[in-house]
Amino acid sequence: MNRKSRFGRRSFMKKSAAGVIGAGIAAGSGWAQTAQEEKQAPLKIKEYRTLGRTGFKVSDIGAGSIMDEGVLSAALDAGVNYIDTAEEYPGHHKVVANVMKDRDRKSVFISTKLIVEEDKSKEGFLKRARKCLEELNMEYVDCLMMHSAETVESLSTEGFHGAMDELKAEGRIRYVGVSNHGSFWFKDSEETMGKVLLAAAEDGRFDVFLLAYNFLQMDQAEEVLKAASKKNIGTALMKTTPVALYHSIKSSVERMEKEGKEIDPFYTEGVKRYQDKYDRAQGFLKKYNLQNPKEIKAAAVKFVLSNPDVSTVTCLAKTYEDMEGFLRLSGTKLTKPDQAKLDAYREGCGELYCRHACGECEPQCPHGVPVNTIMRYHHYFTAQGREKEAMLKYANIPGVKADVCGSCNGPCESACPYNVPIQGKLILAHTQLTMP
Ligand code: SF4
Ligand code: SF4
Numbered sequence: 001m002n003r004k005s006r007f008g009r010r011s012f013m014k015k016s017a018a019g020v021i022g023a024g025i026a027a028g029s030g031w032a033q034t035a036q037e038e039k040q041a042p043l044k045i046k047e048y049r050t051l052g053r054t055g056f057k058v059s060d061i062g063a064g065s066i067m068d069e070g071v072l073s074a075a076l077d078a079g080v081n082y083i084d085t086a087e088e089y090p091g092h093h094k095v096v097a098n099v100m101k102d103r104d105r106k107s108v109f110i111s112t113k114l115i116v117e118e119d120k121s122k123e124g125f126l127k128r129a130r131k132c133l134e135e136l137n138m139e140y141v142d143c144l145m146m147h148s149a150e151t152v153e154s155l156s157t158e159g160f161h162g163a164m165d166e167l168k169a170e171g172r173i174r175y176v177g178v179s180n181h182g183s184f185w186f187k188d189s190e191e192t193m194g195k196v197l198l199a200a201a202e203d204g205r206f207d208v209f210l211l212a213y214n215f216l217q218m219d220q221a222e223e224v225l226k227a228a229s230k231k232n233i234g235t236a237l238m239k240t241t242p243v244a245l246y247h248s249i250k251s252s253v254e255r256m257e258k259e260g261k262e263i264d265p266f267y268t269e270g271v272k273r274y275q276d277k278y279d280r281a282q283g284f285l286k287k288y289n290l291q292n293p294k295e296i297k298a299a300a301v302k303f304v305l306s307n308p309d310v311s312t313v314t315c316l317a318k319t320y321e322d323m324e325g326f327l328r329l330s331g332t333k334l335t336k337p338d339q340a341k342l343d344a345y346r347e348g349c350g351e352l353y354c355r356h357a358c359g360e361c362e363p364q365c366p367h368g369v370p371v372n373t374i375m376r377y378h379h380y381f382t383a384q385g386r387e388k389e390a391m392l393k394y395a396n397i398p399g400v401k402a403d404v405c406g407s408c409n410g411p412c413e414s415a416c417p418y419n420v421p422i423q424g425k426l427i428l429a430h431t432q433l434t435m436p
Pocket of ligand 1: 369402404405
């Protein structure tokens with residue numbers, strides 16, 4: 001743990017022990033709280049919800065792939081008891097193993113995930129599941145999920161279910177889940193998150209869903225959440241704060257302008273369409289005094305917590321300060337002023353955000369660019385601080401990437417129901433995600 005982390009941890013623990021939060025620190029964090037609220041809010045989880053048919057009472061604020069052991073440990077000390085991980089998150093199993101080493105295993109619900117890859121054999125899944133358990137240094141995980149099930153057909157992968165049955169019988173997993181944040185490839189654009197997860201609810205073999213839901217992306221997710229509730233399926237959320245993107249794009253655009261590269265006219269047009277929307281958003285944010293993205297982020301988390309069909313919200317905290325911000329939101333609900341902020345943000349910036357789990361534009365692309373996937377990786381880069389991981393994922397996309405967007409007239413844009421300036425955003429994404 002470095003010096004900065006030690007001080008952060010000390011400050012965090014002090015506040016936990018005292019049960020109060022200093023107004024100065026909270027103001028610095030930018031999370032939206034009044035001074036009165038700050039003084040009264042203990043750094044403890046205030047609400048636990050039943051995770052569907054598992055019956056486990058999970059904290060409303062859960063932990064996503066938090067890589068700092070100190071931060072994750074502090075979150076658990078404060079009462080967080082849901083951890084989401086995956087074989088695909090580099091090094092995260094080890095972080096979870098270290099943090100859980102001296103803790104009561106039964107007090108925390110741990111969920112990991114396996115991608116349905118080319119090897120769909122039962123043996124293949126068993127081997128990978130056992131490797132996950134070994135990395136986690138655990139006798140069992142509470143839930144093993146099919147990671148990013150891309151199609152309705154993939155939900156029925158025999159090898160996966162055969163392996164899950166065997167692992168259940170051995171006591172190495174307790175429940176089975178499925179995650180989805182949208183179609184992956186151009187050819188699967190009909191297989192939306194809504195379609196796949198509604199089918200998973202009917203399938204009956206999945207006990208927990210991990211899905212994308214936020215105030216800019218509601219329709220499909222709310223339908224899925226309702227269906228899950230009817231079937232008593234637990235729900236964990238990801239991608240709940242589609243907010244920081246605007247601010248980081250601002251600095252990226254400025255950097256690109258400074259570089260002054262020679263560019264194709266199509267490129268100029270695409271960037272211009274993006275810039276027009278960006279300028280409009282800037283004026284709007286100024287008008288409604290929404291300059292601090294963390295204020296909107298807090299309202300965004302309250303928005304999803306206000307949905308009674310949500311069991312837990314997995315949060316990505318890089319620092320103790322981030323974690324404090326999330327903990328303060330436990331047990332809260334959306335207020336009218338919060339809703340007004342979200343409405344203003346949606347109107348001003350909504351067109352800059354590509355809805356994860358959508359993909360409606362992809363059939364229009366003559367080159368088969370996986371728009372939804374690239375936008376998601378760009379979101380990891382700009383809004384979640386997962387730069388290296390995002391660049392690696394982008395580099396590993398087989399086939400066409402967004403470099404082709406610079407010499408295209410952007411027919412995909414007319415198909416986007418949310419008016420996202422796709423071409424400009426993809427050009428920017430390619431610039432940022434390409435390894436030097
Ligand atoms: S800008 Fe052109 S190449 Fe890029 S995704 Fe859109 S249609 Fe495809
Ligand atoms: S750009 Fe628009 S149509 Fe394409 S995936 Fe994103 S939100 Fe959907």
